[in-house]
Amino acid sequence: MALLTELLPVSTGILLGVVLMSLLVVYLLSSDSQQEWKEPPGPKPLPILGNLLELDLKRPYLSLLSMSKQYGSVFTVYFGLKKVVVLAGYQTVKQALVNHPEEFGDRDISPIFYDLNEGYDYQVQGFCSTTGILFSNGENWKEMRRFALSTLRDIGMGKRGVEEKIAEETRYLRELFEQFKGNPFDATQPVNYAVSNIIVAIVYGSRFEYSDSLLKDMVNRANESSKLIGSASIQLYNMYPWLRSCLKNWKLIMQYRKQNIKEVNKRLGVLQKTLSPQHCRGLVDCFLERKQNAEKCGDKNTLFHENNLLFTVTNLFAAGADTTGTTLRWGLLLMAKYPHVQDRVQEEIDNVAGDRQIVMEDKKNLPYTEAVIHEIQRVANILPMSLPHTTACDVHFQRYFIKKGTCVFPLLTSVLRDENEWESPNTFNPEHFLDEQGRFVKRDAFMPFSAGRRLCLGESLARMELFLFFTSLLQHFHFSPPPGMSEDQLDLTPAVGLILNPSPHKLCAISRSA
Numbered sequence: 001m002a003l004l005t006e007l008l009p010v011s012t013g014i015l016l017g018v019v020l021m022s023l024l025v026v027y028l029l030s031s032d033s034q035q036e037w038k039e040p041p042g043p044k045p046l047p048i049l050g051n052l053l054e055l056d057l058k059r060p061y062l063s064l065l066s067m068s069k070q071y072g073s074v075f076t077v078y079f080g081l082k083k084v085v086v087l088a089g090y091q092t093v094k095q096a097l098v099n100h101p102e103e104f105g106d107r108d109i110s111p112i113f114y115d116l117n118e119g120y121d122y123q124v125q126g127f128c129s130t131t132g133i134l135f136s137n138g139e140n141w142k143e144m145r146r147f148a149l150s151t152l153r154d155i156g157m158g159k160r161g162v163e164e165k166i167a168e169e170t171r172y173l174r175e176l177f178e179q180f181k182g183n184p185f186d187a188t189q190p191v192n193y194a195v196s197n198i199i200v201a202i203v204y205g206s207r208f209e210y211s212d213s214l215l216k217d218m219v220n221r222a223n224e225s226s227k228l229i230g231s232a233s234i235q236l237y238n239m240y241p242w243l244r245s246c247l248k249n250w251k252l253i254m255q256y257r258k259q260n261i262k263e264v265n266k267r268l269g270v271l272q273k274t275l276s277p278q279h280c281r282g283l284v285d286c287f288l289e290r291k292q293n294a295e296k297c298g299d300k301n302t303l304f305h306e307n308n309l310l311f312t313v314t315n316l317f318a319a320g321a322d323t324t325g326t327t328l329r330w331g332l333l334l335m336a337k338y339p340h341v342q343d344r345v346q347e348e349i350d351n352v353a354g355d356r357q358i359v360m361e362d363k364k365n366l367p368y369t370e371a372v373i374h375e376i377q378r379v380a381n382i383l384p385m386s387l388p389h390t391t392a393c394d395v396h397f398q399r400y401f402i403k404k405g406t407c408v409f410p411l412l413t414s415v416l417r418d419e420n421e422w423e424s425p426n427t428f429n430p431e432h433f434l435d436e437q438g439r440f441v442k443r444d445a446f447m448p449f450s451a452g453r454r455l456c457l458g459e460s461l462a463r464m465e466l467f468l469f470f471t472s473l474l475q476h477f478h479f480s481p482p483p484g485m486s487e488d489q490l491d492l493t494p495a496v497g498l499i500l501n502p503s504p505h506k507l508c509a510i511s512r513s514a
Helices: 002-036 060-071 090-099 111-118 138-155 160-178 188-204 213-229 232-239 241-246 248-273 283-296 306-320 322-337 339-353 360-365 367-380 412-416 459-476
Strands: 074-079 082-088 395-397 400-402 407-411 477-480 508-511
Touching (some): 060 082, 060 407, 090 412, 111 232, 138 283, 138 306, 160 508, 213 248, 232 241, 248 283, 248 306, 322 339, 322 367, 322 459, 322 477, 339 360, 339 367, 459 477
Antiparallel strands (some): 074 082, 395 400
């Protein structure tokens, strides 16, 4: 008993010590947690203006790239009143989009994109889920993307059927180039006509003649809209939507939208009247059949309705035509600027294919050409900020806390020019994609199509188009600057726009058979 009495103070002291140590550990963990899960750093915003004075609204991706060197790979910047978290560098962008696809996989729908899809009823407060594929979320996005992917595969995207369509279109494009007889010309419209015709054939079931005013108007409206959407005034509109009635560029974009919808609806009406269940001409026919089946079953909640058809079609044109055409034009410009690269590509093509039509099967025997095409995409960097994402829930990411509904910019330019991933990130160097034996090698940091849930659904089609168009043109033509201009004078500064096009220029396409 005396021993027990003697031990009690000791036991009490030990117990008290254990309790105090536990409380200290809890406090320290809590303190570390509060310090660890803070919001991403960034430049201090001004009232109303945010960080507007620190941004180049014509080329905001350059401002953000510069900020990433100061604030790190995850940082916050205010576009006016709108808070944006920027992800910079390959490792960070990959971790977010690939390793956390659900958290970072939703689309942020800015005012101009809401206007393009739904009209002029953008609500600054609240979450918007619109129609189509590019600018929708939730079940609508899942269903429309699933339908588009499966239908494009059935039609033959990435397979022999579409390859034959592209091969046919390369012949029409070569014929158009030949008409210039080696004189300087702007390749913008011819290239965009050819690439747009691939989407036209897949969606509608038949192509346009290059002289068709419908094709010309469609391509011109798409080009102009892309430039206007990337303009400084539209960036301001996205920050302050109440400005729209004052902005000429906004009014022009809405005019183009109205004309596009009118033309697409007219085309859809013709296809509806001539629809045959036994003969699917293209993606529109497949959609119309799904729509009819839903109506027969009395499914009032079907997502296969007219608006989704309209904006799925316009989204596919926007995503699939301008991007590929722009990349191809960058390729021709870079070949004219670096003739030693062009010569080596042509030598490889001549050795493998000679005068015959190049097919996809040849790709494995054209490693240098494949490396050049990849390097063109990397340097062209046509969508430097990707399309904006938004967080689907509260996210703890790289020691930072990002609230649900926060706009996120995966800065693709920082991936394609990551100094930790590329030996010479700021120069055109096809060796980036070749090993010591001259074999083509894939690079993880090659992300021109983005990554994760929002990976470009037309990636396989775009790869096929770029390979077949590029090799066909290089097989038949040598590209050079206009007479009196040296290669060094060819300007690689991109034009302002949502998609980074080459600045206006002319090239000579000199027939190699002459």
